[in-house]
Amino acid sequence: MAVLEQIRTKAGWLILIIISIALLSFIIDPTSLKTVSDMFSSENNVGKINGVTISYQDYAHRMEYYNRVDQILYQGQQIEGLAERAKENAWFAFINKNIFEKEYAKIGVDISDVELIDLAKGNNLSPIIMNLFADPATGQPNWENLNFFWANADGNLDRQLLIGYLEDEIIKNRKIEKYSALISKSEYINSLQLKSGVADRSVNFEFNYVVQNYGSERDSSIVVTDSEITQYYNENKNHYEQTESRDVEYVVFSILPSEEDFISAKEKMDLTAANFAVTTDVWQYAMANSDVTPSTKYYKKDELERISPDLAEFAFSATKEDMLPVYLDNYSYKTARISDIQNLPDSVRARHILIRYEQTQESYDAAKYKADSLFNMVKLNPELFPVVAMTNSADAAQTGGDLGWFQDGTMVQPFNDSCFFQPVGKIMQVETQFGFHILQVTERGKETKKVQLATIEREIMPGKVTENSIYTMANDVVISSGKQYDKLIEYLQEKGIELKKENQMQRSATRIATYDDARDLVRWVYNAKVNDVSDVIEIDNRQQLVIAAVVKIKEDGFSPLQDEKAGIEAILRQEKERQAAADKMKQAMNEASTLEELATKLGVEVTPSVEGTNFGSMYIAGLGIEPKLAAALSGSEENRLYGPVIGDMGVYAYTVTAKRVDEGYTDELERDRLVRASASKSFYNMLIKAAKVKDLRPNFF
Numbered sequence: 001m002a003v004l005e006q007i008r009t010k011a012g013w014l015i016l017i018i019i020s021i022a023l024l025s026f027i028i029d030p031t032s033l034k035t036v037s038d039m040f041s042s043e044n045n046v047g048k049i050n051g052v053t054i055s056y057q058d059y060a061h062r063m064e065y066y067n068r069v070d071q072i073l074y075q076g077q078q079i080e081g082l083a084e085r086a087k088e089n090a091w092f093a094f095i096n097k098n099i100f101e102k103e104y105a106k107i108g109v110d111i112s113d114v115e116l117i118d119l120a121k122g123n124n125l126s127p128i129i130m131n132l133f134a135d136p137a138t139g140q141p142n143w144e145n146l147n148f149f150w151a152n153a154d155g156n157l158d159r160q161l162l163i164g165y166l167e168d169e170i171i172k173n174r175k176i177e178k179y180s181a182l183i184s185k186s187e188y189i190n191s192l193q194l195k196s197g198v199a200d201r202s203v204n205f206e207f208n209y210v211v212q213n214y215g216s217e218r219d220s221s222i223v224v225t226d227s228e229i230t231q232y233y234n235e236n237k238n239h240y241e242q243t244e245s246r247d248v249e250y251v252v253f254s255i256l257p258s259e260e261d262f263i264s265a266k267e268k269m270d271l272t273a274a275n276f277a278v279t280t281d282v283w284q285y286a287m288a289n290s291d292v293t294p295s296t297k298y299y300k301k302d303e304l305e306r307i308s309p310d311l312a313e314f315a316f317s318a319t320k321e322d323m324l325p326v327y328l329d330n331y332s333y334k335t336a337r338i339s340d341i342q343n344l345p346d347s348v349r350a351r352h353i354l355i356r357y358e359q360t361q362e363s364y365d366a367a368k369y370k371a372d373s374l375f376n377m378v379k380l381n382p383e384l385f386p387v388v389a390m391t392n393s394a395d396a397a398q399t400g401g402d403l404g405w406f407q408d409g410t411m412v413q414p415f416n417d418s419c420f421f422q423p424v425g426k427i428m429q430v431e432t433q434f435g436f437h438i439l440q441v442t443e444r445g446k447e448t449k450k451v452q453l454a455t456i457e458r459e460i461m462p463g464k465v466t467e468n469s470i471y472t473m474a475n476d477v478v479i480s481s482g483k484q485y486d487k488l489i490e491y492l493q494e495k496g497i498e499l500k501k502e503n504q505m506q507r508s509a510t511r512i513a514t515y516d517d518a519r520d521l522v523r524w525v526y527n528a529k530v531n532d533v534s535d536v537i538e539i540d541n542r543q544q545l546v547i548a549a550v551v552k553i554k555e556d557g558f559s560p561l562q563d564e565k566a567g568i569e570a571i572l573r574q575e576k577e578r579q580a581a582a583d584k585m586k587q588a589m590n591e592a593s594t595l596e597e598l599a600t601k602l603g604v605e606v607t608p609s610v611e612g613t614n615f616g617s618m619y620i621a622g623l624g625i626e627p628k629l630a631a632a633l634s635g636s637e638e639n640r641l642y643g644p645v646i647g648d649m650g651v652y653a654y655t656v657t658a659k660r661v662d663e664g665y666t667d668e669l670e671r672d673r674l675v676r677a678s679a680s681k682s683f684y685n686m687l688i689k690a691a692k693v694k695d696l697r698p699n700f701f
Contacts, residue, residue: 046700047091049098050691056700063090069165072158073132075359075433087701096172099691100179109178111171119170121150126170135398144397156358183683189674194667197674202665204612205633209654210599211607211647212585214578222580224572232568233561240559245504246525247552251497252515253474253545257331258466265460269326269333276456277323282337286454291332296417297409298344298450311336315451331460339454342421345445346408350419351385351401353378353393356435371429371436378438379427385440394435405445415439474536474545485531485549504554507698515540522698525550581651585644595641595655612660624649 044056066086074082104110111119119126125133125141133146150163233240257265272289279285286294304312314324315338324336353374357367374392378385386400393401408420418430419441428439462470477497481488492499502512507526512518518539528534528550537546585602592598599606610621615634620626626647636642636656643653 046695046697047094048692048694048696049094050102050693052094052098054094059090059094059697062093063087066090066093069162072162072359087697091695091697095688095693099687099693100172100175103687104175104179107182109175109182111174115174116167116170119174120167121146126173128166128169128173132166135396138398142395142397145394148394156360156363158359180683189671193674194670197670198665198667200615200634201670201673202614202662203634204614204660204662205609205636205656206612206658206660207609207633207636207654207656208595208606209609209629209652210595210602210604211650211652212581212602212604213650214581218573219577219580222573222576224569224576228572229565229568230561232572233564237558240564242554242557242559243506244556245506245554246550247554248502248505248512248525248548249499249551250502250512250521250546250548251477251492251499253470255462255467255470255543255545257460257462258469261463261466262460264463265333265458266326269335269456269458272456272458273323273326273335276335276337282320282454283339286337286339286456290456291459292455292457294339294453294455296413296452298340298342298452300346300448300450304451311453315453316449333458333460334455336453336455338451340452342450342452343447344408344420344450345447347405347445348408348419348441349405349443350403350439350441351389351399352396352403352415352440353385353389353401353438354395354435355392355438356394367436371438375427375429375438378440382425382427382440385427388438402442405443471536471545474547477547478533478535481533483533483535485533485551488533488547488549508695509698512539512546515544515546517541518546519698519701521546521548524548526699529553578646578651582644582646585651585653589641589643589653593641595653598641598643598653608657626652629654 045053046056046059047054063086066089067083070082070086118124120129129146130141133142133149134140135142149159276282276285276289283294299312299315301312301316304315310327311324314322314336318324318338320338320341322337324334326333326335328334353371355367355371355374357363370392374388378388386402389399389401390397395401396403409416411419412432412434414430414432415437418428418437418439422428422441424441424444426440430437430439477488477491480491489499500513505512505522505525507522509522510516510519512521516539521534521537521539524534524537525548530550530553532550534546534548537548538544539546585598588601589598592601595606607622613620613630613633615631617630618625618627620630623629626649629645629647629652632642632645633654633656636654638656638659641653641655643651645652645654
């Protein structure tokens with residue numbers, strides 16, 4: 001009874017929990033329960049760092065933070081690569097927290113508040129700050145912009161977010177600098193090591209040699225046993241450490257326009273061209289009817305010739321009423337008319353006053369009011385322009401707003417057009433993504449004839465019938481093979497379809513061969529088994545269809561002996577063949593007292609070295625890379641026969657003819673060499689490896 005009572009007492013809480021879960025199952029629908037369970041599922045982890053699991057939710061939140069930072073930094077501009085940058089920044093944040101910060105804590109690496117202030121806005125600015133606030137022309141910090149940035153954060157959430165980000169980056173960068181310095185200073189070079197290094201590299205040997213080159217024929221008498229292969233593998237196992245990868249074979253079907261698509265596109269282009277030929281507003285018509293937005297650029301003849309000689313010939317010989325006949329360029333039909341002809345300079349010199357604003361209506365209105373006021377001031381009194389720029393401009397204030405000379409097309413378009421299409425001296429106001437500019441052109445370069453073309457380009461796209469036909473062709477491969485690897489190979493060979501290979505595909509891969517947008521394929525590959533065959537998968541922005549098969553799976557760790565057996569056998573066979581060649585030379589050396597006698601016995605010639613060689617030489621002039629021969633020379637005396645030395649290209653025997661000491665190679669030079677060699681060691685990779693970082697992000701992104 002006492003035992004039963006204890007069971008009832010200890011099991012009470014367990015029974016209560018079970019009953020509670022049962023009651024909840026009536027209240028919460030199964031979908032909600034699955035959502036809750038998924039949140040805690042290990043399948044939703046994006047990685048593991050130093051034993052710490054990184055959840056999808058935490059990583060996505062951190063990635064969102066860096067995306068927001070980039071939006072603020074680049075003022076909403078669509079810049080290629082920012083999304084990938086946010087992904088890597090978010091991942092490094094977890095690397096830093098779970099690896100580097102723990103290392104810093106062990107040895108006391110830290111940043112004081114005073115040091116942070118100095119790095120952020122003092123006399124020793126961090127590279128993080130210099131990248132943002134340095135004047136490109138002088139390389140010096142723009143103190144006005146920098147001080148304004150730090151002084152105007154109150155009430156501005158974006159500015160506060162950016163300040164927090166910059167402080168974190170300054171701290172991370174500075175700690176890495178300190179840690180790197182400690183690592184580099186920890187390399188101790190003792191006097192014996194220094195003395196030995198100087199001796200090895202300052203004494204140069206001149207020598208005569210004979211070489212018995214290795215034959216290309218395989219020696220059938222040499223046998224490599226399984227036990228020898230196993231022994232070599234075990235003794236050199238570290239050489240066979242591998243990272244996770246997959247070997248894949250695949251076939252690609254390109255979704256290209258058919259002959260019918262070309263005919264259809266040509267008919268539509270002819271109708272468009274007929275109207276284009278008679279329209280009076282060629283630019284607006286081209287804008288409305290071209291698949292590719294026409295360039296607003298005004299071209300010189302030589303600039304157009306580099307793009308298309310025929311287009312250049314038309315632009316500089318036709319009238320505005322003429323139209324370039326429709327022509328085919330790869331997968332597009334094209335035509336053009338002259339939109340405008342101007343005499344324009346290649347470069348101008350200008351100055352501006354830039355008034356920036358934050359991404360709020362209040363800030364925008366205040367900047368607009370200030371820009372309007374300053375514009376009216378300098379328009380009435382142009383001589384005040386430099387003074388107003390020095391006291392108000394967020395850019396080039398030190399030079400009174402002077403931007404120097406710049407080429408056509410180097411500035412953002414509204415700014416560029418205001419500079420190149422307006423006369424010298426005119427005061428203008430223009431808005432760009434950087435803010436409000438008060439602008440004046442001060443000098444213009446030599447003017448030349450330039451032509452603006454209204455171009456119409458109609459891309460020839462595969463129609464639905466074509467797409468369905470190609471998809472059916474690709475799907476027939478899957479169906480006919482029964483998704484069996486052997487039958488896939490047989491079917492493709494019968495049809496004469498090329499099978500491609502991609503070895504060592506990484507989990508993080510985003511492309512295969514020259515094809516982009518292959519994440520769906522990579523995800524399938526890493527969920528497949530050996531000899532699995534995929535369904536039809538779209539890649540390369542849906543322009544290619546691929547069917548793939550996994551032919552080899554390599555996991556993190558050591559490559560299995562079976563996979564390395566053939567390579568090890570080749571290494572051991574080569575070693576034995578080279579040893580046999582050395583034994584043959586050794587036998588001949590037993591019957592020769594000089595290098596010349598040995599050369600006669602071997603039927604080769606004596607060759608003098610081209611220049612001196614020392615112990616540190618990897619490359620021997622006249623021979624190539626022969627480190628073993630260079631090492632053997634360092635312990636040799638003059639006028640004695642040495643050998644055999646088993647080199648990379650042959651077996652050598654030699655006689656040292658002279659030793660020359662390079663007095664210019666000093667202890668300091670050797671110390672510098674050793675320090676540089678030490679500095680090349682990456683502590684980052686070693687820490688990452690020690691932390692057993694598992695990056696599973698490719699499963700999700």
